[in-house]
Amino acid sequence: xxxxxxxxxxxxxxxxxxxxxxxxxxxxxxxxxxxxxxxxxxxxxxxxxxxxxxxxxxxxxxxxxxxxxxxxxxxxxxxxxxxxxxxxxxxxxxxxxxxxxxxxxxxxxxxxxxxxxxxxxxxxxxxxxxxxxxxxxxxxxxxxxxxxxxxxxxx
Amino acid sequence: xxxxxxxxxxxxxxxxxxxxxxxxxxxxxxxxxxxxxxxxxxxxxxxxxxxxxxxxxxxxxxxxxxxxxxxxxxxxxxxxxxxxxxxxxxxxxxxxxxxxxxxxxxxxxxxxxxxxxxxxxxxxxxxxxxxxxxxxxxxxxxxxxxxxxxxxxxx
DNA sequence: TCGTGTGGTTGCATTTTGCAACCGTGGCAT
DNA sequence: ATGCCACGGTTGCAAAATGCAACCACACGA
Numbered sequence: 371x372x373x374x375x376x377x378x379x380x381x382x383x384x385x386x387x388x389x390x391x392x393x394x395x396x397x398x399x400x401x402x403x404x405x406x407x408x409x410x411x412x413x414x415x416x417x418x419x420x421x422x423x424x425x426x427x428x429x430x431x432x433x434x435x436x437x438x439x440x441x442x443x444x445x446x447x448x449x450x451x452x453x454x455x456x457x458x459x460x461x462x463x464x465x466x467x468x469x470x471x472x473x474x475x476x477x478x479x480x481x482x483x484x485x486x487x488x489x490x491x492x493x494x495x496x497x498x499x500x501x502x503x504x505x506x507x508x509x510x511x512x513x514x515x516x517x518x519x520x521x522x523x524x525x
Numbered sequence: 526x527x528x529x530x531x532x533x534x535x536x537x538x539x540x541x542x543x544x545x546x547x548x549x550x551x552x553x554x555x556x557x558x559x560x561x562x563x564x565x566x567x568x569x570x571x572x573x574x575x576x577x578x579x580x581x582x583x584x585x586x587x588x589x590x591x592x593x594x595x596x597x598x599x600x601x602x603x604x605x606x607x608x609x610x611x612x613x614x615x616x617x618x619x620x621x622x623x624x625x626x627x628x629x630x631x632x633x634x635x636x637x638x639x640x641x642x643x644x645x646x647x648x649x650x651x652x653x654x655x656x657x658x659x660x661x662x663x664x665x666x667x668x669x670x671x672x673x674x675x676x677x678x679x680x
Numbered sequence: 681t682c683g684t685g686t687g688g689t690t691g692c693a694t695t696t697t698g699c700a701a702c703c704g705t706g707g708c709a710t
Numbered sequence: 711a712t713g714c715c716a717c718g719g720t721t722g723c724a725a726a727a728t729g730c731a732a733c734c735a736c737a738c739g740a
Contacts, residue, residue, distance in 0.1 A: 375572060375698090376552070380629045382618025383555050383611055390614070391551065393728075397531070400538050404661065409687055417530060419729050424688065441687075448621050453656035454645060455617060456538055458610040459545070463537025466603050472666035474535045480658045482650035490609060491646045491653075495637035498646075501608040503635045506559065509628035516629060530729090548697075564718055574698050579719060596718075 380513050389433055390452065394418045396459070398426050399435070399445075399452050407442040457488060535668050544588055545607060549573045551614070553581050554590070554600075554607050562597040612643060 376388040390396055394416065401412045413423050427443055430436045435449035457477065464473045479486035490499045508517050531543040545551055549571065556567045568578050582598055585591045590604035612632065619628045634641035645654045663672050 379572075381555075382615040382623055382629060384552060384618075385622035386614040386618035387551060388622075390617070391546075391548065393546065393548075396542060396546065397539060400536075410685085413687095417534070420688070421690080421730090422728065450656045451617055451620060453659060455610065455613040457645065457659070458613040459541040460537040462545070462606055462610060463539075463541035465606060467540035467543075468537060468666050473664035474537060474666045474668070474671060475661050476664040478660040478662055479647040479649060479652075479654055480660050481652060481654075482647060484647070484649035485662075486654065486659075487648040488645035488654050488659075489648060490612065490643035492634040492637060492639070493642040493644060494634060494639040497634075497636060499634055499636075499641065499643050501605045504608060504612070504641075504643075505633040505635050506630050507633055507640075509631040511623050511627035511629045513629070565716090568718095575719065576699090576721080577697065 380511070380516065386455075389429070389435075390455065392426065392429075394422055395426050395430070396452070396456065398423065398430065399449065400456055402436060402443055402445050402449065403453055403456065407444055409441070409443075412443075461487075535666070535671065541610075544584070544590075545610065547581065547584075549577055550581050550585070551607070551611065553578065553585065554604065555611055557591060557598055557600050557604065558608055558611065562599055564596070564598075567598075616642075 376384040376391065379385075390399070397416045397418070398412060401407075401415050406412055406415060409423065409427070412418075412427075413420060416423070418426070427436065427438070430449070431438050431443070433448075434446055435452070436443045436445055460475070460477075468474060477486050477488065478484070479488075491497065492499050508519075531539040531546065534540075545554070552571045552573070553567060556562075556570050561567055561570060564578065564582070567573075567582075568575060571578070573581070582591065582593070585604070586593050586598070588603075589601055590607070591598045591600055615630070615632075623629060632641050632643065633639070634643075646652065647654050663674075
């Protein structure tokens with residue numbers, strides 16, 4: 371099992387990265403969520419070595435993001451929920467790696483049937499949230515130290 | 526310089542991960558975007574080894590996500606734009622690592638002043654997008670092979 | 681029954697990471 | 711001016727993760 375120095379920070383980002391942040395893991399999730407669920411397909415489309423893929427699939431199953439059914443790995447709810455992470459990475463890559471008009475893939479909102487360029491909206495005021503408009507404050511699960519700490523603006 | 530086997534997939538997710546997917550990098554970005562911009566602060570709050578931190582900061586500067594000004598590392602636009610990635614990871618962690626009501630941190634939408642639980646909205650119909658409602662199709666920058674490939678549903 | 685494809689595992693070389701010790705600069709109290 | 715400490719790193723070496731190629735077992739069809 372891999373070394374996970376990220377836990378114990380009482381931080382959801384670190385907690386997520388403890389699992390998803392291992393090399394190849396998010397690319398494996400990309401494949402599975404794209405619908406490619408067989409070992410060989412995932413291996414070919416990502417380029418990951420077979421032993422590593424084997425390891426990653428095992429830990430994803432172990433943590434309940436995937437289920438191993440016959441020769442397929444199918445995502446659970448917990449696995450499907452990593453979709454927004456992939457969307458965020460994709461949007462960053464579209465903008466900053468491939469330029470305008472160079473996007474390798476485009477998202478489609480199945481419910482309305484149109485291309486979607488999803489953006490983050492505030493659950494309170496409903497407005498779009500720009501990256502620099504986000505702050506952060508201690509939540510219900512914050513440690514005493516985090517409560518005290520003057521948490522600073524994000525961005 | 527690290528080994529980056531992710532490039533050349535013509536995929537924005539892989540392109541983003543080539544840079545952001547290295548161990549510690551997203552945690553470093555978390556710190557910087559939280560407002561902690563000095564070497565020592567970042568080191569203490571993440572727990573990353575000094576040599577690794579040094580390396581990560583260098584490559585982040587090299588790729589234009591950060592600028593090194595005096596003794597501070599300040600995010601550029603490109604750097605601020607990773608915020609949505611952190612938000613997505615945080616939401617996943619809130620939901621699946623720390624349970625309901627256990628969130629270590631809560632987001633605040635600075636513009637309206639209230640807590641925000643940002644959700645993805647469709648740019649076309651304006652509705653909230655559930656993770657399983659996203660499909661994908663080849664974009665303008667898709668390779669011939671990707672054009673041909675029957676791109677499958679996401680989720 | 682022989683070959684081929686799929687889904688892995690094993691062993692070993694290479695790369696990345698972690699850790700501790702060290703170094704140079706600047707501030708500041710003596 | 712001298713000594714001492716903090717800060718921002720760098721260096722060297724050990725440990726862990728990764729990459730690669732060879733191998734194995736099973737299923738299926740010719």
